[in-house]
Amino acid sequence: MRRTLFSDFFMLFLFITTIPLVLSAQQVDSKLPWSVRMTESEMIRCPESWQLDFQPKLKWDYCHGLELGAMLDVYDAYGDEKIRDYAIAYADTMVHEDGTITAYKLTDYSLDRINSGKILFRIYEQTKNPKYKKALDLLYSQFEGQPRNADGGFWHKKIYPHQMWLDGIYMGAPFYAEYAFRNNLPQAYADVINQFVTCARHTYDPKNGLYRHATDVSRTERWADPVTGQSKHTWGRAMGWYAMALVDALEFIPKHEAGRDSLLDILNNVAVQVRKLQDPKTGGWYQVMDRSGDKGNYVESSCSAMFIYSLFKAVRLGYIDKSYLNVALKGYKGFLNNFIEVDKNGVVTVTKACAVAGLGGKVYRSGDYDYYINETIRNNDPKAVGPFIMASLEYERLLSYEQQQKQDTLVVSRDGTGKYRNIQDAVEAVRAFMDYTVTIYIKKGVYKEKLVIPSWVKNVQLVGEDSEKTIITYDDHANINKMGTFRTYTVKVEGSDITFKDLTIENNAAPLGQAVALHTEGDRLMFVGCRFLGNQDTIYTGSEGSRLLFTNCYIEGTTDFIFGPSTALFEYCELHSKRDSYITAASTPQNEEFGYVFKNCKLTAAPGVKKVYLGRPWRPYAATAFINCEFGGHIRPEGWHNWKNPENERTARYAEFGNTGDGADTSGRVAWGKQLTKKEALRYTPENIFKENSNWYPYK
Known part of the structure; x- marks a missing residue:
């Protein structure tokens, strides 16, 4: 049926008016892990997965990819099929049999439209539906025509010529790396690495070690410094996107790939700056990082969740020193105390998230300090919810490690009599760089x-x-x-x-x-x-x-x-x-x-x-x-x-x-x-x- 303005309005009205009824009818068990509680709360608020990110109509958007990807991680950890089915429902709604995607237009060349494709890797593995493979190939083909600067860096969008945003690295590079890994395209890794390195070079501020929100290589935008091309400030969430992109993409880039060490160097610098700027009172991070503590600035939930997740994961995978675990733990406990609210039904809310921030555009965004601190703040923004779920999973994994006794034995059995059915799952349950021995006992x-x-x-x-x-x-x-x-x-x-x-x-x-x-x-x-x-x-x-x-x-x-x-x-x-x-x-x-x-x-x-x-x-x-x-x-x-x-x-x-x-x-x-x-x-x-x-x- 063709959509009309009236039908869109009606759907929004229906969506908004039914939320209180849904919330009053369903409860979330407070004994469940935080990752599950947050996931179930979102499923109550948004009965249909396409409704995430406050959407009144179908949209192929990076927020859906972020949050549904986190939910698939919860399914992988705890096995609740209703969570998996919730994510699959979005993919099934959006992806057509020929692999085309509702609300996706390749020739827009927007990196923001790539990120949701990451959920299709796992959904294709589980369903074997060829339409998902076709959709993955379609999204990958965008890289072939994506406009670039002379140094190979992707434009953030076609409508933003010569601009590289830290956000855009997260939107594109992890998908690019995973597609190359799964499809045996080793020649693509150099291009993935170049996106990180080029963006870092253009956005790095040598005065404080931080990375600015974006750069305009042509230096023609009003928000761009006429000498460096950089935007005016380091936006917390932009650096959070970049940190998550690093830890996620590194998983798929082979250890001996030329240039991979450059990504580890960048990640370690990010970790240094994040530790230095952690708010001692709340354990979180400020909306404008290079003006931390200044009047009007505030500790913001989405960037805080992103940094916590990135530090937990980077320590677990051995990318950064183990001492950063204390930074992540302080951040996570502070997040629970400062950003999490639970109602009488156990439904969880994440508070104090910046709704959106960008640069330029039709309604011009200057990128100055007042702009960032005055953007809308809202609850349950997917850009805070998704990283909080992922950070919670990392924390819960850490707790499971600490509960293991030394000389522990993990049992793997195909018939379900062990804790794990697959050997890889047992290996992934082993903590990084242990100083004691764990035995994985594998039954016949x-x-x-x-x-x-x-x-x-x-x-x-x-x-x-x-x-x-x-x-x-x-x-x-x-x-x-x-x-x-x-x-x-x-x-x-x-x-x-x-x-x-x-x-x-x-x-x-x-x-x-x-x-x-x-x-x-x-x-x-x-x-x-x-x-x-x-x-x-x-x-x-x-x-x-x-x-x-x-x-x-x-x-x-x-x-x-x-x-x-x-x-x-x-x-x-x-x-x-x-x-x-x-x-x-x-x-x-x-x-x-x-x-x-x-x-x-x-x-x-x-x-x-x-x-x-x-x-x-x-x-x-x-x-x-x-x-x-x-x-x-x-x-x-x-x-x-x-x-x-x-x-x-x-x-x-x-x-x-x-x-x-x-x-x-x-x-x-x-x-x-x-x-x-x-x-x-x-x-x-x-x-x-x-x-x-x-x-x-x-x-x-």
């Missing part, structure tokens, strides 16, 4: 998931109930959407001091290309009694200087099924070749002495496999040694291959000592392979192999 079952142990997780043991019946599996391979080898992993271990025991890690992709089962980047990793199943490139030891121990493990594959630059000791393992090819492909750095060391291992092969090399050098200084191992007859007499590059024969460091079996005869070995003396073989001890940087002796 097949866990099809792409598991990542993040870099901030350490001192964790993942223990399976049965090495053959506790199976982590996935099926990515390098030829899926041009994925490349290094993103095909089933399990990726970025954290250090992690142990895996008695479980199977499998990449069960068809033999159509590289397909990694285990990808390691952390240091001091142990694998005990585990099985690694795959074909080409089963185990990738992916980080220089890292140290790994595999003991009593079964490892199978076809080509180069153990490869990479790490130092790794394999003891009492079975290496099973499924095809005539190569076992190892080390890329040991020149300055590392050992590389791969195999001691007391058994080399076996599938029926009909008769021509297997011990290894070939992926990089010139590859180092691999087999000591006191049992070789089957499938090992070729030459032993080693030069990867069709004679130059590698001068640099590769291949060695053997004391091996037995049909394939251990060294009389036919290549001349450039080394046969160790007994004295030389004695150097291959765990103490020597693992001494890099700090002594690590995993047998303690």
